[in-house]
Amino acid sequence: MTAEAPAPLPWQEAAWQRFTRALAQDRLAHALLLAGPAGTGKGQLARAMLARLLCTAPTGDQACGACHGCRLRGGGAHPDCRLVLPEAEGSGALRIEAIRGLGEFLRLSSQYGGWRVALIEPAEAMTHGAANSLLKLLEEPPPGVVLLLVSHRPARLPPTVRSRCQLLRLGLPTPAVAEAWLAREHPEAVPLLAETGGAPLAAVRLAEAGGGERLEALARALAELQCDRRSAVATAAEWEAVGPAETAALMQRVLARSARLRALGREADRSSASPALQALAQSLDWSELFERLDGALELARAASQPLNALMALEGLFLAWSPAARGPAGEARSLRGG
Secondary structure: OOOOOOOOOHHHHHHHHHHHHHHHOOOOOOEEEEEOOOOOOHHHHHHHHHHHHHOOOOEOOEOOOOOHHHHHHHOOOOOOEEEEOOOOOOOOOEOHHHHHHHHHHHOOOOOOOOOEEEEEOOHHHEOHHHHHHHHHHHHOOOOOEEEEEEEOOHHHOOHHHHOOOEEEEOOOOOHHHHHHHHHHHOHHHHHHOHHHOOOHHHHHHHHHOOHHHHHHHHHHHHHHHHOOOOOHHHHHHHHOOOOHHHHHHHHHHHHHHHHHHHHHOOHHHHOOOOHHHHHHHHHOOHHHHHHHHHHHHHHHHHOOOOOOHHHHHHHHHHOOOHHHHOHHHHHHHHHHO
16 A cells, blocks of 8 residues: 655756755754745645655655555654644634644654654744744754745744744746646646636646636626626625635636736737626726725635635625715716616
8 A cells, every 4th residue: 555645846846956955964944934826836845845754765855655654644644744724724724722732742752763744834824822832833943843834925924933944935837837737737727827827736726616617607797796787795695605715816817817808908819708707897997906806815815814704705795886886886887787
């Protein structure tokens, strides 16, 4: 029996080599902060590092997937490994109790005489109390411990936490590299790469979630909201299952496409856009478009903390209603309708 051995992605080779050199030279930092845009595979790289640290018979510079350590890790039962994740993905916070529990775990002796490894993802989801608790651990790290922090927004971490971690900054791959990898591994996601700002893992998730259809459904809903042909409350109820974080991300993509349509304005560029997206682009002026984008960004930031999903979505969609825009918005919606 073997376990899956996570591997770094092609555009992460430089960061991986930096990690493996430090490991081979016994100069590995006790805390690594993997920072960069969402959807670039930072979590996969962190898990490849975790797997390598727990592997007792590595193949080259990667975990073998077959040793006792790899099998325990693959089964989620390795006693020297701890994952610290939000309770509810995309909307939960990492609370002080989780970090205190991590500290107690890391102060125990290694069960197998090797590394003890913890992964915290996303690190920016830590509450103020949790970050302070982690700081104490970073200031006096137990021997033989490696902390892997994954963050999409490292600026939201306290400077004192950031300064005690070795930073691995991971950017977007070049379009050519991203497209080549997607064409080989996830061809259905290639057309969605531009929609995710060049983030290949985000394109994969979007494709798995029925990305094109979902984007079109949201564009249609927003166009109808803008022209007062749909209820904001009913729309929020429809999108509650998708969740605030994903809805906010989809809205950002819809608005980005609308902005391109308005900016380019050529018939050749409009021909590939759906009627719903064209209607939305035509109904929004630039000030409205940026106001809506601000609303989506605000919800995306808020979604990293616990919130009432339905109420948050109602607030997002109510901003699109003519009543929220005042008399000028009402006049525009009547002309558009």
